[in-house]
Every structure is written in structure tokens, then in C-alpha cells.
Amino acid sequence: MSKMYGGGMPGAGFGRMKFDDGQQKPNISKAMLLRIFNYFKPYWKQTMLVLFILLVSSLLGLLPPILIQRIVDHALPDKNMKLLVELVLISLGTTVVAGLLGVWQSYLNSFISQSIVYDMKNQMYTHLQRMPLQFFSAVKQGEVITRMTSDISGIQGVFNSTVINFASNLFVLSTTVATLVIMNWKLAIIGILIVPLFIIPTRKMGNVRWKLAKQTQEKMSEQNHIIQETLSISGYLLMKLFTREEKEYDSFRIINGESARLQIRESMAGRWFMMILSTFTSLGPMLIYLYGGYLFIHGEITVGAIISFVALLSRIYGPFGQMTNLYVDIKRSVALFERIFDYFDMKPGIVNRPDAQAVELTKQDIVFEDVCFAYQKDKQALEDISFTAASGTMTALVGPSGAGKTTITNLIPRLYEIDSGSIRIGGTDIRDMTLESLRSQIGLVTQDSYLFNGTIRENLLYAGSEASEEDMVKACKAAYIHDFIMELPDGYDTVVGNRGIKLSGGEKQRISIARVLLKNPSVIIMDEATSSLDTASEYYIQRAMHLLLQDKTSIVIAHRLSTIMAADKILVVKDGAIIEEGNHEELLLKNGVYTDLHSKQFERKAFSMDSQSPI
Known part of the structure; x- marks a missing residue:
């Protein structure tokens, strides 16, 4: 609302324009x-x-x-x-x-x-x-x-x-x-x-x-x-x-x-x-x-x-x-x-270097090395983040809200610029890549999937207007949304409303996944893609994710540990640092933060099921 200026991503001064109290004189120089x-x-x-x-x-x-x-x-x-x-x-x-x-x-x-x-x-x-x-x-x-x-x-x-x-x-x-x-x-x-x-x-x-x-x-x-x-x-x-x-x-x-x-x-x-x-x-x-x-x-x-x-x-x-x-x-x-x-006069914070090159990201490792980042100078968001997301594997990020998981993924397509350290893909620093070549090969699916106030077809083709009808239908079938679309009166020409208000969360999410499938990127980032969905929607989303992530280098953020238990590597993030690393079994044996998160989630699930049983 008009009075909400809460945390998250401080603007580092971008919002402070030269507003005055009416006493400043115009600079007619x-x-x-x-x-x-x-x-x-x-x-x-x-x-x-x-x-x-x-x-x-x-x-x-x-x-x-x-x-x-x-x-x-x-x-x-x-x-x-x-x-x-x-x-x-x-x-x-x-x-x-x-x-x-x-x-x-x-x-x-x-x-x-x-x-x-x-x-x-x-x-x-x-x-x-x-x-x-x-x-x-x-x-x-x-x-x-x-x-x-x-x-x-x-x-x-x-x-x-x-x-x-x-x-x-x-x-x-x-x-x-x-x-x-x-x-x-x-x-x-x-x-x-x-x-x-x-x-x-x-x-x-x-x-x-x-x-x-x-x-x-x-x-x-x-x-x-x-x-x-x-x-x-x-x-x-x-x-x-x-x-x-x-x-x-x-x-x-x-x-x-x-x-x-x-x-x-x-x-x-x-x-x-x-x-x-x-x-x-x-x-x-x-x-x-x-x-x-x-x-x-x-x-x-x-x-x-x-x-x-x-x-x-x-x-x-x-x-x-x-x-x-x-x-x-x-x-x-x-x-x-x-x-x-x-x-x-505001300078764009992220631009191509003069010698930046267009690169191919297919089958390339993503390497974070001693990465530090802060939204504000006096408050560090990430500190000494180092890990490798191997090519063709799933790397999962888990941890409490505000730990820095989304910030880590936002650094990969250079939505923010790191303060120190390096992020390399295939041995090349992402700052040496052109922004267009980097971002065009990265697909992002977020919890709040954004749809324009247009038709389903227009939203899907935002990934690439050159895609054929066959490609679009194939992507929607892979995202388990084609049958639903065909049941609508206008099919793919159905208007979804402002921000997709006419669709459910699961339907919007599957259209978002179909859109990323049409883009066919080499790197997939999924940020809480299933956290707010019902069981049926989550089932279809997980099946769609399985096809989406095949042979891709993927980084997945999830609060529901059930969605990332099969990840090749799980990173536990807390207070802007990686405190645990390993696969599901290895992390459980450490009896640390991941074990605690796992126990609380599954105890809560068991309690929920027991509460619904007749006495």
C-alpha cells in the first residue's frame, strides 16, 4: 500500500530524487x-x-x-x-x-x-x-x-x-x-x-x-x-x-x-x-x-x-x-x-564490458567463488559464498526466509552486481559475457508467476515469437497444461486478465513453466515454484519440472524439502552464508540445520494427518 516501504531489497539510494521544499532555484545554466x-x-x-x-x-x-x-x-x-x-x-x-x-x-x-x-x-x-x-x-x-x-x-x-x-x-x-x-x-x-x-x-x-x-x-x-x-x-x-x-x-x-x-x-x-x-x-x-x-x-x-x-x-x-x-x-x-x-543522469548499474563476448552455456558448470554482496553498504546480504553447480545436475538451496537464497539466484543473470569474488560459467566470468547472451540462456520460474493481461498464446510466445504452434502445444503438454487450455472457450486465445487473475496459482505456474520450456535455456532457476500450491497442482508442477530440468544445469529454491530430496547437491543457507552442503542423505547424517528443517516439516505433516483422523 502507499505507506509500505518494508525490507527485502533496499534501493541503495535510487529512490532519492532531487525533491526539494520549493526553496531551490532552477538551474538555468x-x-x-x-x-x-x-x-x-x-x-x-x-x-x-x-x-x-x-x-x-x-x-x-x-x-x-x-x-x-x-x-x-x-x-x-x-x-x-x-x-x-x-x-x-x-x-x-x-x-x-x-x-x-x-x-x-x-x-x-x-x-x-x-x-x-x-x-x-x-x-x-x-x-x-x-x-x-x-x-x-x-x-x-x-x-x-x-x-x-x-x-x-x-x-x-x-x-x-x-x-x-x-x-x-x-x-x-x-x-x-x-x-x-x-x-x-x-x-x-x-x-x-x-x-x-x-x-x-x-x-x-x-x-x-x-x-x-x-x-x-x-x-x-x-x-x-x-x-x-x-x-x-x-x-x-x-x-x-x-x-x-x-x-x-x-x-x-x-x-x-x-x-x-x-x-x-x-x-x-x-x-x-x-x-x-x-x-x-x-x-x-x-x-x-x-x-x-x-x-x-x-x-x-x-x-x-x-x-x-x-x-x-x-x-x-x-x-x-x-x-x-x-x-x-x-x-x-x-x-x-x-x-x-x-x-x-542515473547511471545503469549493470552494463556490458567493452570486451564482453557472447558465450554458449550448454553443459557448463556454474561456480561461485568467495562471492560477497550487499544491498546497502552497512548490511551484508551474502558473504564468501562458494559452491559449484555441476553441469546437468540439480543444486538446491534451502534455509529460512531472508537467508539470501533468492539473492544468490538473482546474481547469476546479473540482476545485481556482486561486490567481490566471481561467478563463472564454464570457466568464464559472467561479467565477461554479454548480458543478452547470458540472460537468453537462463530460464527463471518464480513462486509468483507474472502473466501479462493478454491471451495465453501471447504470454507463451513472450519466450520467443518465432515459436511454432507445434512447439507451443508440445511445451504446454510437457507442462501438463494443454488439456486445461483446450477446455477453455477460446483455448489458447483466452485472455488471462491482469497478472493472470482469471487463472489459479497452479495454472499460472504451469503456463510459466511452458513458457520457459519454449525458451529452452541451458540454465534453469526455480524459486519457490511449488510452495503456495495445493497437492494436486504441486503434483503436476513436479512432473513438469522433471521434464523441464532434464539435461539442464538447475538451481532450485524450495521450502518444501520433498521437492528437492532427489537433488544432486543441497546447500543450506543461513544469514547470507552456506553452512551445510551435501545430498539429502549426507545432510541428514550431519544432524544439523537441514536435519532440523526436515524433522519440523515432516513432524508438522504427520501432526496434520493425525489431526484429521477420527478419534
Whole structure:
């Protein structure tokens, strides 16, 4: 649930992002801007075309106010209908052309921004695939989804609200100011005198909105975390069984309320800002009318020139207001980029060495030599683990929960990286093998078999889409699940539901075994594959395991000693160390931990059978 952060696999710091209390300022550095620019670089041709359209549009925008001056000062006083029609048609044509250019520009804007989002999401997904298991065992699910969805999708607006707005406003400002100066430099100075007043509230407003934006994103991550944990199938069942609906609802309601209040504050902060700007923008035209009227009275300017001047002045205040607001938008956008780059800056813990080679694991021994591993620096999980799992044999791991058995098996496919020692297969250190060649030849069956919310066929073919129908049926028959599948209404095309909820534990487990059979790996790891199954399911699973493990190098973890009594070698693990080693008979003679485990299990079984007998 949303408040469970219990042990198991600590994240070694992967979950500690750069979250702050809202006091940290955005790092708008040269390096940050260059890094952002690199995402736009592949689309420089489209960007240059957009800039050209913006330049043409800014020039076309000058024509209507200038034409108004000619209409007022010439066409109307002279009662020249032909000139009036010509000027109106030119103005209309200019508007139509500008509109068409705007449509083209909008398409290019959308193409560029969506392409950047597409690239960034692909990069993020690939990057997360390379992250070690420690990362996912520590980070909140909602946090990952927020970074992948709303954070990256928010970048789409950055191109439109920053890059495009900046270029558009720059072109409009430069062309308009030049035109105003040419028309009347005195009025131009009066109009431009208002501009510095825009700067006063901008910087403070930028910091306020940035802080609120970052806090809002953090609250959204918390919301997503609660949704993922409590409305996933496992979390939902746990919530129902422990009747935690009210408490979880209260947690969600509180965070949702905080998020809503932050968004209201951000929205209102922007409104106050725009109100101040609008007050300043209305002051300029009044001064133009005042001073322009004075010049008209003295015969220095025409009425048309005043009207045209006021119309052009709006082309300064509007863009300049947006330019000052652009500073606010940039600071808000940096909050998104910082969160995204936080993830990109996390280095994958397990990667191929430069000289790594693809290897064949068939009929190769697995050798652990003095292996040490810790999830956290101050807590050793495994210490000096040494053993050999001979080729074509079964090596079993037994011991109390939390002893380190699963950790040992997770080290073989390099889901975690050892701290010291070595793990060799066929004499080659697994760190000298490519990850793909290593993992592609290892099959893993766990107690909690994961099935995607798709058909049985899709789940089976996850092992290899090239497998034929005959191979799939053969694997399912070997796993004693084919007959059950054929009894279903849709057979192999039956949808199993989220995490395979429509199937029993034994059915899911046998499908999982069939999937591994389709993969046909050289090394098999089975982690508590039968511990939670009923007797009938365990019987079928054991028969399937017999076929699965034939001629394979296998490592099996089991709490039920009955499943591994025939193992070639049994390792007893306790407190991260191997304390006993041998086959079943040899370990019983040692009268140690294994003997104690054996006695307790079979005494419990005998007691259970006696308790069911009639008195």
C-alpha cells in the first residue's frame, strides 16, 4: 500500500530524487540549455522553416495598420472608392495569407514538438530498461509513470510557449519598432517608455510560478503512486482484505486536495501578473492619443497616423508582455527538464564490458567463488559464498526466509552486481559475457508467476515469437497444461486478465513453466515454484519440472524439502552464508540445520494427518 516501504531489497539510494521544499532555484545554466538544445537539433530544417514563416508573418502583420492610415488619410477624405476597395482587398488578402501561413506553422510546430516527445519517451524507456533491479525495488511506481507521461508530455508545450513565442515576438518587436520610428520617432519614444514597467513584476513572478509548478508535479507523482499501488490487482485485493478503503481514500483525498490548491495558486498568481501587465498596456495608447492629439493640433501628424500608430503599438505591448512572461514559462519548463534529467543522469548499474563476448552455456558448470554482496553498504546480504553447480545436475538451496537464497539466484543473470569474488560459467566470468547472451540462456520460474493481461498464446510466445504452434502445444503438454487450455472457450486465445487473475496459482505456474520450456535455456532457476500450491497442482508442477530440468544445469529454491530430496547437491543457507552442503542423505547424517528443517516439516505433516483422523 502507499505507506509500505518494508525490507527485502533496499534501493541503495535510487529512490532519492532531487525533491526539494520549493526553496531551490532552477538551474538555468549554459550546460542545461545546451542539453535541451540537443533534442531540437535533429529537426533544425523544420525549425528554420518555422522561423522563416514567422518572419514573413511579422512583416505581413505590419500591412493592415499601415493600410488603415492610407484609408483614413487618403481614401475617405478624397472619397476615392477605387482606392478604398483596393486597400480593403489588400488588407483582406494579407490576412488570408497570414492565416494560411499560421496553419502551416501550427503543423510544423506540432510535428517538431511531438517528435521531440517521441524521441525523449523512447530514450527514457530504453534508459529505464537498463536500470538495475535495485532502482525498481526502491522507486515509487507512480513516480516512474509521472516522469514517463506527464513530465515528458509537458515538454511539448516548451517548444510552442518558449522557442516559437520567443522567435515570433522577437520578429514582431523588431519590425514594429523599426516601423514606428520611421513613422514618427517622437511618438515611438512615448510608446516605448512604458516598456520598462513590464520588467518590474516579472522576475518575482517567475520564481513563484516555478516553485508552485515543481510542487504540483511532486504531488502528481504521489497521486500516481497511490493509484498504482491501491488500484493494481494485488494492491486492490490487499486493500479489500484489510478493509483499508477509507484510510487509502483519505490519503488520496489529502494529496489530491494539496495538488488542487497548488494549481489554483499557480493559476491565480498568473492572473494577478496578467492584470498588472494589462494595466501597463492600456497606459501606452492613452499617452499616444494625448501627445498625438497635441501633434495633430499643431499640424505635425494626421488622424490616420495616430490610429495606425495605436494599432501598431499593440504589436509591441502584446509581444513584449509575452516576452516577459516567456521568462516565467522558461523557469516552469526547467522544472520539467530537471525532473527528466534526474532520471537520465542515473547511471545503469549493470552494463556490458567493452570486451564482453557472447558465450554458449550448454553443459557448463556454474561456480561461485568467495562471492560477497550487499544491498546497502552497512548490511551484508551474502558473504564468501562458494559452491559449484555441476553441469546437468540439480543444486538446491534451502534455509529460512531472508537467508539470501533468492539473492544468490538473482546474481547469476546479473540482476545485481556482486561486490567481490566471481561467478563463472564454464570457466568464464559472467561479467565477461554479454548480458543478452547470458540472460537468453537462463530460464527463471518464480513462486509468483507474472502473466501479462493478454491471451495465453501471447504470454507463451513472450519466450520467443518465432515459436511454432507445434512447439507451443508440445511445451504446454510437457507442462501438463494443454488439456486445461483446450477446455477453455477460446483455448489458447483466452485472455488471462491482469497478472493472470482469471487463472489459479497452479495454472499460472504451469503456463510459466511452458513458457520457459519454449525458451529452452541451458540454465534453469526455480524459486519457490511449488510452495503456495495445493497437492494436486504441486503434483503436476513436479512432473513438469522433471521434464523441464532434464539435461539442464538447475538451481532450485524450495521450502518444501520433498521437492528437492532427489537433488544432486543441497546447500543450506543461513544469514547470507552456506553452512551445510551435501545430498539429502549426507545432510541428514550431519544432524544439523537441514536435519532440523526436515524433522519440523515432516513432524508438522504427520501432526496434520493425525489431526484429521477420527478419534
